[in-house]
Amino acid sequence: MTSPAISVSGLRKAYGDKVVLDGIDFEVAAGSVFSLLGPNGAGKTTTVNVLTTLLKADGGTVRVAGHDIATEARAVRAAIGVTGQFAAVDELLSGQENLQLMVDLHRVGSGQGGRVVAELLERFDLVESARKLVSTYSGGMRRKLDLAMTLVGNPRIIFLDEPTTGLDPRSRRTMWEIVRGLVADGVTVFLTTQYLEEADQLADRVAVLDQGRLVAQGTPDDLKRQVPGTHVRLRFATVSELDAAARLFTGSTRDDEALALRVPSDGGTKSLRALLDRLDEHSLGAEEFSVHTPDLDDVFLALTGHATEATR
Amino acid sequence: MSTKSPSLVMLRRNFKHIARNPTSVFNAVLMPVVLMLMFVYVFGDAFDVGVDYVDYVTPGLMLLAVCYGLGATATAVNSDMTKGIINRFKVMDVSRGAVLTGHVVASVLTNLIAIAALVGVAFLLGFNPAAGLLDWLGVIGVVVLLGFAAGWLTVALGLAAKSPETAGIAAVPLVMLPFFSSAIVPAEKMGPGIRQFAEYQPFTPVIETVRGLLDSAPSSGDAIAAVAWCVGIALVGYLWARSTFTKRA
Numbered sequence: 040m041t042s043p044a045i046s047v048s049g050l051r052k053a054y055g056d057k058v059v060l061d062g063i064d065f066e067v068a069a070g071s072v073f074s075l076l077g078p079n080g081a082g083k084t085t086t087v088n089v090l091t092t093l094l095k096a097d098g099g100t101v102r103v104a105g106h107d108i109a110t111e112a113r114a115v116r117a118a119i120g121v122t123g124q125f126a127a128v129d130e131l132l133s134g135q136e137n138l139q140l141m142v143d144l145h146r147v148g149s150g151q152g153g154r155v156v157a158e159l160l161e162r163f164d165l166v167e168s169a170r171k172l173v174s175t176y177s178g179g180m181r182r183k184l185d186l187a188m189t190l191v192g193n194p195r196i197i198f199l200d201e202p203t204t205g206l207d208p209r210s211r212r213t214m215w216e217i218v219r220g221l222v223a224d225g226v227t228v229f230l231t232t233q234y235l236e237e238a239d240q241l242a243d244r245v246a247v248l249d250q251g252r253l254v255a256q257g258t259p260d261d262l263k264r265q266v267p268g269t270h271v272r273l274r275f276a277t278v279s280e281l282d283a284a285a286r287l288f289t290g291s292t293r294d295d296e297a298l299a300l301r302v303p304s305d306g307g308t309k310s311l312r313a314l315l316d317r318l319d320e321h322s323l324g325a326e327e328f329s330v331h332t333p334d335l336d337d338v339f340l341a342l343t344g345h346a347t348e349a350t351r
Numbered sequence: 352m353s354t355k356s357p358s359l360v361m362l363r364r365n366f367k368h369i370a371r372n373p374t375s376v377f378n379a380v381l382m383p384v385v386l387m388l389m390f391v392y393v394f395g396d397a398f399d400v401g402v403d404y405v406d407y408v409t410p411g412l413m414l415l416a417v418c419y420g421l422g423a424t425a426t427a428v429n430s431d432m433t434k435g436i437i438n439r440f441k442v443m444d445v446s447r448g449a450v451l452t453g454h455v456v457a458s459v460l461t462n463l464i465a466i467a468a469l470v471g472v473a474f475l476l477g478f479n480p481a482a483g484l485l486d487w488l489g490v491i492g493v494v495v496l497l498g499f500a501a502g503w504l505t506v507a508l509g510l511a512a513k514s515p516e517t518a519g520i521a522a523v524p525l526v527m528l529p530f531f532s533s534a535i536v537p538a539e540k541m542g543p544g545i546r547q548f549a550e551y552q553p554f555t556p557v558i559e560t561v562r563g564l565l566d567s568a569p570s571s572g573d574a575i576a577a578v579a580w581c582v583g584i585a586l587v588g589y590l591w592a593r594s595t596f597t598k599r600a
């Protein structure tokens with residue numbers, strides 16, 4: 040258990056002369072959740088593809104489950120489960136047949152096989168559509184089936200490339216619960232995401248990928264300390280009101296141009312009520328009131344000095 | 352069940368695909384039968400081949416039936432590669448050839464179904480071969496060997512093609528080859544140029560071997576050439592398919 044589940048050093052990958060991964064180093068401890076955070080085009084999928092033996096690296100060394108991905112690809116494949124960014128399911132089979140296919144390929148005994156399939160269908164809420172062709176499934180159902188297929192054979196290291204992108208909030212929670220359940224069973228999870236909140240919820244360690252380099256690495260708390268925290272934004276009608284309010288809330292920052300005041304807050308109802316009561320006591324009224332939680336954009340702005348690709 | 356080989360699992364998957372989209376197989380079975388009716392009833396009297404025309408043309412059409420099924424195989428392999436499921440197979444610890452073997456075996460079995468239908472119709476039309484049981488086994492052996500050889504080559508073509516449509520087209524030369532062999536008419540009856548081509552191309556010895564076996568008078572020269580061609584084609588197809596499969600991420 041002391042050796043890391045995944046260790047990557049000096050990983051490089053280019054497509055033609057476009058460098059996608061420019062020397063990446065990180066380690067993932069066995070039994071932990073590691074999250075690779077990055078905007079569109081950062082190189083998340085490329086990293087997953089290299090680590091899972093789908094793509095050859097141009098340089099650097101990668102060991103997964105103690106095996107070198109370049110020389111011991113088969114041993115790596117035997118140890119991992121992968122749910123890629125785009126559902127890897129057989130459209131012309133039903134959900135149940137897809138799972139049965141995995142059971143057969145993993146050579147799960149026939150007695151157990153049926154039970155494994157039934158359990159996974161149940162766990163992923165796919166019992167009703169089990170006999171329907173996957174080509175009739177919704178995007179979310181495909182993703183769930185995809186993950187269920189990954190779990191057949193109980194891999195010890197699981198790669199999830201943006202597992203919740205495109206899922207509704209309820210399915211996202213379900214996915215999170217499943218990841219937590221896996222970790223409780225001692226599985227190592229490597230997941231990529233575009234959402235800081237997701238990394239925050241699930242990951243023990245987070246690495247931020249930007250333009251082929253890791254610009255930050257640490258626990259979610261480490262990262263959040265580097266970005267402006269949750270705050271309340273108040274916009275006033277006049278400068279005098281802004282002045283008065285700024286005196287009222289210590290630690291607040293003012294934006295004179297917008298006549299706005301940024302007050303640190305945990306966003307909870309208690310502190311919000313206290314804040315509003317405070318304004319009331321001094322007969323101050325804000326034109327506009329909003330609560331901000333830091334998102335990936337804030338992290339990026341703070342860490343790289345530029346916004347994410349998507350919003351640029 | 353736990354000892355099921357990956358190739359068998361993949362084969363079952365291919366069969367399920369075919370069962371859900373049976374048009375291609377239907378096509379592969381029906382077309383040779385239609386050709387047989389056409390050749391025997393429409394052109395049969397025009398060709399003087401020394402024997403009953405149905406006896407002459409059945410072996411040729413058997414091989415044509417093998418080739419006719421290849422277009423569907425090429426398309427199926429190619430469209431399989433463009434689907435996400437292939438990436439899952441690639442990151443699993445299963446033999447990488449299993450997916451391809453599944454396609455080849457499905458292709459051979461489709462061939463056998465098509466040939467069974469064809470031979471059935473031939474018997475209705477008065478097909479009367481001299482072949483005994485051993486000769487028939489030999490015929491099946493040659494047909495299966497050709498099916499495997501052409502199957503691997505087709506899988507390679509299907510992998511190398513950019514899209515399912517071009518994959519179908521890439522298999523056309525294979526489908527056409529039997530026409531320029533002794534399948535429909537003896538090579539001696541063809542024009543110069545085509546005749547030399549027909550005499551030296553791989554299908555002619557294969558067809559002549561089948562014809563010999565059905566006459567219960569196999570020629571070992573043809574048989575050796577036929578087996579050599581098939582093994583060579585199979586090997587080239589297999590190696591080409593494997594390297595293309597590994598390259599296509």
Ligand SMILES: Nc1ncnc2c1ncn2[C@@H]1O[C@H](COP(=O)(O)OP(=O)(O)OP(=O)(O)O)[C@@H](O)[C@H]1O
Binds near residue numbers: 079
């Ligand atoms: N096959 C390819 N050929 C050329 N360039 C590629 C190829 N695949 C990816 N790229 C480029 O590599 C970069 C990283 O792509 P990658 O798919 O790893 O990003 P990502 O972080 O997964 O993005 P997303 O959030 O959109 O999934 C992109 O600029 C992309 O254009």
Ligand SMILES: [Mg+2]
Binds near residue numbers: 200
């Ligand atoms: Mg991606």
